[in-house]
Amino acid sequence: MRHNAPRSTGPELDLRSLHRIPTGAALTTGDRHRLIERNEAFRELFGGWKPGLDVGDALPGSRFAPLRGALDRARHEERPTVPADPLITTAEPGSEGQSVRACVVSCTPVVARQGPAVLILATPLPDTRTATGTDTGTATGTDTAGREARQALRRYETLLAASRQIVWRMAPDGELSLLALNPADPTGRLWYPGSRQTWLDAVHPKDRPRLSREWQAAVVDPALFEALVRVREQDPPDRYRHVQITAAPVLREGTLLEWIGTTRDAEEQWWARTRERMLARMAQAPTAHDLSEVFAAAAAAVVPELVDAFAVFLLRRPDEPSSAAPPAAGYATTSGRTSLAPGLPPIPPLQDGFELGPLAQSAIGAGRARRLVFPEGRPPDDLVSGLSGEWMRQARATSLTLIPVVIDGEPVALASAATCNGNPPPSESELALLEEVLDRMAGPLRRTMEHQSVRATALALQRALLIAPPAVTGAELAASYRPASSTAEIGGDWYDALGLADGAVTLTIGDIAGHDLAAATAMSQLHSMLRGIIFDCTAQESPARSLSRLDSVVQGLDIAPLVTAVHATLRRGRTGGWNAVLSNAGHPPPLLVPASCPPRYLYTPNGADPPLCVAPGLARTDWNVRLAPGDTLLLYTDGLVEVPGQDITDGLRQFARHTGAAHARALPLADLIDDLVTRVEDQRDDIAVIGFRATAP
Numbered sequence: 001m002r003h004n005a006p007r008s009t010g011p012e013l014d015l016r017s018l019h020r021i022p023t024g025a026a027l028t029t030g031d032r033h034r035l036i037e038r039n040e041a042f043r044e045l046f047g048g049w050k051p052g053l054d055v056g057d058a059l060p061g062s063r064f065a066p067l068r069g070a071l072d073r074a075r076h077e078e079r080p081t082v083p084a085d086p087l088i089t090t091a092e093p094g095s096e097g098q099s100v101r102a103c104v105v106s107c108t109p110v111v112a113r114q115g116p117a118v119l120i121l122a123t124p125l126p127d128t129r130t131a132t133g134t135d136t137g138t139a140t141g142t143d144t145a146g147r148e149a150r151q152a153l154r155r156y157e158t159l160l161a162a163s164r165q166i167v168w169r170m171a172p173d174g175e176l177s178l179l180a181l182n183p184a185d186p187t188g189r190l191w192y193p194g195s196r197q198t199w200l201d202a203v204h205p206k207d208r209p210r211l212s213r214e215w216q217a218a219v220v221d222p223a224l225f226e227a228l229v230r231v232r233e234q235d236p237p238d239r240y241r242h243v244q245i246t247a248a249p250v251l252r253e254g255t256l257l258e259w260i261g262t263t264r265d266a267e268e269q270w271w272a273r274t275r276e277r278m279l280a281r282m283a284q285a286p287t288a289h290d291l292s293e294v295f296a297a298a299a300a301a302v303v304p305e306l307v308d309a310f311a312v313f314l315l316r317r318p319d320e321p322s323s324a325a326p327p328a329a330g331y332a333t334t335s336g337r338t339s340l341a342p343g344l345p346p347i348p349p350l351q352d353g354f355e356l357g358p359l360a361q362s363a364i365g366a367g368r369a370r371r372l373v374f375p376e377g378r379p380p381d382d383l384v385s386g387l388s389g390e391w392m393r394q395a396r397a398t399s400l401t402l403i404p405v406v407i408d409g410e411p412v413a414l415a416s417a418a419t420c421n422g423n424p425p426p427s428e429s430e431l432a433l434l435e436e437v438l439d440r441m442a443g444p445l446r447r448t449m450e451h452q453s454v455r456a457t458a459l460a461l462q463r464a465l466l467i468a469p470p471a472v473t474g475a476e477l478a479a480s481y482r483p484a485s486s487t488a489e490i491g492g493d494w495y496d497a498l499g500l501a502d503g504a505v506t507l508t509i510g511d512i513a514g515h516d517l518a519a520a521t522a523m524s525q526l527h528s529m530l531r532g533i534i535f536d537c538t539a540q541e542s543p544a545r546s547l548s549r550l551d552s553v554v555q556g557l558d559i560a561p562l563v564t565a566v567h568a569t570l571r572r573g574r575t576g577g578w579n580a581v582l583s584n585a586g587h588p589p590p591l592l593v594p595a596s597c598p599p600r601y602l603y604t605p606n607g608a609d610p611p612l613c614v615a616p617g618l619a620r621t622d623w624n625v626r627l628a629p630g631d632t633l634l635l636y637t638d639g640l641v642e643v644p645g646q647d648i649t650d651g652l653r654q655f656a657r658h659t660g661a662a663h664a665r666a667l668p669l670a671d672l673i674d675d676l677v678t679r680v681e682d683q684r685d686d687i688a689v690i691g692f693r694a695t696a697p
Contacts, residue, residue, distance in 0.1 A: 035052065073107070203231055224247070242270035307426060307434065476695055479689060530546065563612040632693040
């Protein structure tokens with residue numbers, strides 16, 4: 001696309017193309033600057049200047065003398081001009097309390113249908129709207145508006161310099177002409193026609209494909225075109241700002257004559273919208289199930305919009321013990337999560353204990369971000385680790401930003417963000433957003449780490465109690481426990497097997513309501529109390545009686561809110577095999593797998609008794625079943641049969657079918673149980689299983 005200087009010949013300017021822009025726009029003609037057309041935004045600013053009126057008649061007095069002078073210079077000298085100071089304007093009269101605004105005005109010579117004309121563009125300054133009395137021409141009203149305008153101008157002079165607006169014209173062949181620059185920045189720090197590059201070359205590399213597609217679609221079917229993109233600043237040339245591009249086609253009898261467009265600063269608009277969107281993503285997981293979910297939420301918020309590669313690593317302090325060899329000096333990583341933009345090489349997995357490079361150690365030690373900008377694909381070897389440096393060379397990285405995540409004064413994680421594929425480094429606004437996202441990550445990270453600490457404590461307690469079943473002559477015993485993989489908590493599932501003095505064996509499976517350390521603690525208490533009850537009972541005491549005694553103690557001491565359990569006592573039969581007596585307190589039914597028949601569930605003849613802790617003094621029931629040599633009895637918790645989105649009966653049916661297929665393969669009992677546990681893919685709850693298989697005498 002080509003560009004040239006402003007011109008006064010060529011396709012006619014049709015003001016209809018500027019009716020939808022927020023800038024006030026009007027056309028005047030002749031030496032007396034008669035208004036021939038205006039848009040709605042101009043009418044709101046200069047209400048008294050109606051089409052057909054000359055500027056001297058519509059805007060008399062010294063207040064508008066700078067505008068009249070600028071119109072004269074634009075008309076006779078054929079160059080864009082601007083008044084030296086903002087103008088104080090008054091909207092069209094007719095309502096009580098008129099609106100007074102201060103605005104910046106530019107005058108540019110153009111060609112209209114009526115011949116040579118001057119295009120007036122008026123941009124209001126922020127926060128200068130003032131309600132005045134009905135007599136807006138009084139000195140008091142004007143002076144008040146003037147003081148407020150000057151105060152607003154001083155207050156926002158920095159913003160005005162940043163809020164540059166460019167008005168341009170583009171011919172169908174791509175030739176660009178500059179119509180007006182913002183007078184606050186006449187040198188045009190943003191790219192504008194007259195620069196050495198085409199406008200698409202000045203757009204950020206990440207935005208070019210999207211902008212090119214959208215622009216081509218607008219050219220094929222001319223319509224109002226709007227886009228928010230990043231455009232290079234001329235000073236310094238490696239900085240970009242977000243701008244809002246608006247362009248309207250100028251048509252005559254269906255033929256495209258040209259485009260009239262504006263380019264205005266939109267950095268704050270982009271920042272506010274992007275910040276809201278990113279923080280909303282982080283708010284979706286206030287307490288994640290595990291650390292990888294926290295890291296994934298942060299990565300999804302910043303890749304690829306802010307950076308091309310993002311990684312977060314948990315840190316291990318130099319004095320913290322680890323299974324890996326301790327690092328020579330400084331912090332090392334223990335686990336991490338990475339996210340990459342499409343087309344980048346994968347990041348090699350880091351082993352536990354991987355020592356960080358000097359730049360990372362410096363960022364962690366200082367507790368603040370460290371940013372490194374370097375030529376494409378050439379990171380400094382003395383500041384980054386060898387593994388990281390090699391990856392950045394392959395990814396054609398241009399910058400690396402390291403940000404420590406600090407909780408209670410202690411660095412617990414390190415975020416690493418890189419721009420790759422030759423893309424420019426992130427701007428200051430983008431870095432500020434990145435740091436805010438990571439700051440928001442600290443809360444979920446803290447809560448998740450606390451939950452994982454509780455989970456580790458509960459899991460250690462649970463596994464200390466869930467010991468391997470004893471060896472029993474004439475039987476094979478095996479058990480397994482697997483905590484839920486998708487939660488930061490742990491439940492109260494437990495199993496137990498106990499050999500009695502008379503050669504009998506007791507089996508117990510139970511599940512305590514709750515998924516926290518309290519549930520695990522209650523589980524340990526019930527486990528110990530039931531063992532004491534079993535040893536204290538007489539030889540004739542049944543499983544139902546043992547559960548009733550346990551129920552009384554649990555309710556009396558208020559140990560747990562709800563407990564389900566199956567308790568069984570097995571004794572050898574005189575003619576071989578084993579006789580089992582079972583009692584079920586609201587638990588999923590045991591599964592019997594005969595040696596030569598399909599599996600079947602063992603239901604209490606008159607229905608299962610209610611769980612513990614719900615019916616004080618209830619007389620619980622027993623029932624008997626015989627196990628022949630080769631028969632297997634399985635007790636399990638509901639995590640093994642509950643399938644998300646399915647009825648529990650479907651889960652029971654699938655479990656029995658899978659158990660029968662595994663049993664047909666003549667697997668040892670331990671392998672059978674392992675096969676049943678590992679088949680669960682989307683495990684939402686803890687799983688506990690204990691099995692008993694009668695063997696030949």
